[in-house]
Amino acid sequence: MVKITPDEIKLISKYVLNVSGISLSQSKAYLIETRLGPILGEYGLSSYGELYHKAKTDIKKVIEKKIIDAISTNETLFFRDSGPFELLQHKILPDLIDRRSSKSGSLLPVSIRIWSAACSTGQEVYSMAIVLKELLPDLKKYNIKLMGTDISDAAVAKASYGQYNKFEIERGLPRDKLQKYFKSNGNGWKIRDDIRAMATFKKLNLMLPFAGLGKFDIVLCRNVVIYFSAEDKKKVFNKIVNILEPDGFLILGSTESMAGVCSRFVPRRYLKSVFYQLQ
Ligand SMILES: C[S@@+](CC[C@H](N)C(=O)[O-])C[C@H]1O[C@@H](n2cnc3c(N)ncnc32)[C@H](O)[C@@H]1O
Incomplete structure (x- = not known):
């Protein structure tokens, strides 16, 4: 070498x-x-x-x-740290659906936009899609969009294809969810088309402006800024302030904190998990 x-x-x-x-x-x-x-x-x-x-x-x-x-370190797994997905299921999604339903009245479908800001090979996005599918079996009544972005072309391509090998599947994906939401195809397991259709994936470098992304109700920015300098970390979260809805939710990795990074975010606790909201 x-x-x-x-x-x-x-x-x-x-x-x-x-x-x-x-x-x-x-x-x-x-x-x-x-x-x-x-x-x-x-x-x-x-x-x-x-x-x-x-x-x-x-x-x-x-x-x-x-x-x-x-x-880039693309380490990821399905339902990583479990807490954020319980948080989504029991607190964030019910809260948002409640609020958005009363806002839109009964005529318009409830719209929710979710962004996985460093989605790696897609497991984080598909874990959320599965939570949504389980929580809202009548998903068609809602307008829920998931977006996964990452700087790595290879990771985005894999996420978009939605195919995983035995090792990847065995990392965090419960057996019942594998059977329900994936199809085996000889080379591994591919996410079912209806779950795949809930998400879009694209390349995005968090160092660049977040132009044209629109606003999000939920942002997951987990296990990525740990690789950045303190200064770049601040820049990323200041940009997230601008794309998060005023009552939106930000979720970080389980070992990460906003302390000393961006004072616009206040930590809130639900069961064992912490999430952030704008003050
Ligand atoms: C350790 S993975 C985390 C994946 C997932 N969020 C999780 O927690 O399981 C970190 C990801 O951040 C991506 N990444 C690193 N620098 C980035 C940047 N400047 N912009 C966007 N993504 C970046 C890497 O390509 C990698 O896929």
Whole structure:
């Protein structure tokens, strides 16, 4: 494996920070070598300096995409941490449906928009879709839209396809939900078409402006800003302030907190879970 020099670590770390917000520390030499080494091999490059220059001069940004796909940690699972999904089922969705029903009267369907801001390979989005389907069997009466976005093209493509192998399925997905909401097809299990149709997926870099996204009632931003600098974390949450409905809900990862990050969000507790609302 090609070894990375301290100068190259600085160069690559700065590049990765610029294109993705992901902050790699000096101790990440091994991570860079194991994740980006294969790209060196693929392009016949002999150093990380060469990779940097190739990425910078590639106007089609193919190398940038490959670097982001390789460096981003796409670790995820179905119903991760369970708490947020119980929160959605027992508190957030009933509250929102109640409020939106009285607002829209009985004529218009209740509209709810939900955004998974770093959806990785889609398990978070499909877990929410399953919660919705179980909570509201007459889903057609509602206008509920889920959107999953991620910076990684490969992750978004996989999320959009909605196909999972045995290992992925066994991580967090209860057996009854597998049988009810997935179809086995020899290569694994694919999410049922009606559940897939509840969601849209697209590439979005949280470092860039959230233009054209519209407003959301629920935002999940879990286990992504842990990779960002304190400054970038603040920028992301300040942008979320602008796209969240005034009575909307924000859910973070179970080890994350808003303390010292964005004073517009106040923490609220329900059972064992914390969620945030605008003050
Ligand atoms: C650890 S996964 C979390 C997935 C899911 N939210 C969960 O909690 O299971 C982090 C995801 O953040 C994405 N990510 C990293 N930097 C990003 C950025 N600047 N914009 C959007 N997504 C980003 C990665 O590609 C990865 O899929």
